[in-house]
Amino acid sequence: MHHFDYSNGVLCAEDVSLETIAVEVGTPVYVYSSATLERHYRVFCEAVKPHQDHVFYAVKANGNLGVLMTLARLGAGADTVSEGEIRKALAAGIPASKIVFSGVGKTAAELAFAVDAGIYQINVESEGELEALSRIGAARGKRPAIVLRVNPEIGAGGHAKITTGDAANKFGVSFSEAERLYAKASNMPGVSVKGLAAHIGSQVTEFSAYRAAFLKMRGVVENLRKQGHPVERLDLGGGVGIPYEMTHPYEHGTETLDAYGDMIRQVTDGLDIELGFEPGRVIAGNAGILLTKVLYINERADRAFLIVDAGMNDLVRPAMYEAYHEIWPVRQPEPGAKSVAYDVVGPICESGDTFTTSRSLPAMKPGDLIVMKTAGAYGASMSSTYNQRLLVPEVLVKGGDYAVTRPRQTYEELIGLDRKPGWL
Numbered sequence: 001m002h003h004f005d006y007s008n009g010v011l012c013a014e015d016v017s018l019e020t021i022a023v024e025v026g027t028p029v030y031v032y033s034s035a036t037l038e039r040h041y042r043v044f045c046e047a048v049k050p051h052q053d054h055v056f057y058a059v060k061a062n063g064n065l066g067v068l069m070t071l072a073r074l075g076a077g078a079d080t081v082s083e084g085e086i087r088k089a090l091a092a093g094i095p096a097s098k099i100v101f102s103g104v105g106k107t108a109a110e111l112a113f114a115v116d117a118g119i120y121q122i123n124v125e126s127e128g129e130l131e132a133l134s135r136i137g138a139a140r141g142k143r144p145a146i147v148l149r150v151n152p153e154i155g156a157g158g159h160a161k162i163t164t165g166d167a168a169n170k171f172g173v174s175f176s177e178a179e180r181l182y183a184k185a186s187n188m189p190g191v192s193v194k195g196l197a198a199h200i201g202s203q204v205t206e207f208s209a210y211r212a213a214f215l216k217m218r219g220v221v222e223n224l225r226k227q228g229h230p231v232e233r234l235d236l237g238g239g240v241g242i243p244y245e246m247t248h249p250y251e252h253g254t255e256t257l258d259a260y261g262d263m264i265r266q267v268t269d270g271l272d273i274e275l276g277f278e279p280g281r282v283i284a285g286n287a288g289i290l291l292t293k294v295l296y297i298n299e300r301a302d303r304a305f306l307i308v309d310a311g312m313n314d315l316v317r318p319a320m321y322e323a324y325h326e327i328w329p330v331r332q333p334e335p336g337a338k339s340v341a342y343d344v345v346g347p348i349c350e351s352g353d354t355f356t357t358s359r360s361l362p363a364m365k366p367g368d369l370i371v372m373k374t375a376g377a378y379g380a381s382m383s384s385t386y387n388q389r390l391l392v393p394e395v396l397v398k399g400g401d402y403a404v405t406r407p408r409q410t411y412e413e414l415i416g417l418d419r420k421p422g423w424l
């Protein structure tokens with residue numbers, strides 16, 4: 001379910017025309033719907049009841065301040081993977097007591113920052129990190145709460161690059177080491193080990209992998225309890241997939257998330273443990289679009305390139321993950337309008353800067369607007385200034401209002417990022 005639809009022949013985000021945003025903010029631009037974000041967060045919480053107080057939104061999916069503040073208002077926690085994300089979550093009003101910190105390569109400075117901030121939980125991913133964190137905690141006379149991230153050796157996800165739970169992936173301690181390291185952690189002076197975590201991948205649409213991985217995790221919890229460890233927390237990560245290919249009008253969310261909730265209840269039945277969740281994509285994905293303008297149409301004998309003003313630096317998913325994004329024209333096509341198969345490409349000097357090939361769209365002309373749908377997650381958050389392009393702006397819509405929650409960078413800011421060496 002999302003809130004991007006045609007009204008009087010023009011595509012709108014909630015009650016705001018995307019033509020208006022294109023004129024007033026310019027293109028390319030990301031546009032997010034508050035109503036969609038709120039709805040997805042609520043549906044997720046409903047699905048994982050009674051553990052709705054431990055839903056930690058994965059900031060890396062979309063860390064825009066407006067998005068974070070919208071979710072913070074609803075009581076969301078944050079799953080973070082860097083000091084920058086912790087700071088951003090705090091700046092958005094998410095209290096430290098609702099922040100968890102994941103990631104394989106947390107630096108000593110980042111761990112110290114997290115300990116000083118008093119965040120809810122640090123998800124420790126290796127023995128080296130465990131030792132480093134315990135030293136940092138002990139030096140401060142603190143015992144930060146940790147869970148041990150275990151690699152269940154069952155991966156899943158929409159693409160090899162977003163699968164994290166395979167034995168070959170870098171994430172978490174190995175399954176066979178989990179119990180030994182848990183016992184070790186329980187004897188360390190600078191940490192307080194509370195439980196386990198797993199995150200097997202992203203864009204997971206087949207829940208059988210979750211089921212298998214979570215049952216393995218349950219087995220570890222039960223073994224540890226037999227050994228006398230009071231395992232209190234089990235963080236089940238994120239990764240719930242969303243449909244990228246859709247028909248219009250389109251309903252999504254409740255059904256998938258109900259099934260996810262049912263699966264969770266089944267695999268944890270009778271375990272008596274505090275569950276945690278780290279959803280990212282399923283909250284933000286369908287809540288955002290990338291609005292872009294057609295610059296040129298380069299028609300060759302055998303194909304037509306639709307050259308738009310957004311590039312792979314603004315939305316890298318197609319280039320990086322071979323991802324599919326639905327493309328809609330902002331002007332609703334007349335019934336029976338002529339359609340053309342376009343290769344939709346950006347201005348970047350890379351052949352990989354191709355959003356799609358041979359996509360059937362209504363015949364376009366320069367100046368027309370299109371949107372890449374389902375771009376709210378891993379869109380703007382992965383954008384860059386490659387080719388010295390200005391970082392893409394972001395807009396948050398609420399009803400009939402909108403706010404520019406990240407203005408387009410200026411050329412002064414872009415150039416000002418660099419410094420001259422003293423000898424030049």
Ligand SMILES: *Cc1c(COP(=O)(O)O)cnc(C)c1O
Nearest residue numbers: 058102202238239278279280281
């Ligand atoms: C990326 C990530 C998530 C979020 O994944 P989604 O697919 O966006 O739900 C959650 N937890 C961890 C540890 C992650 O790295």
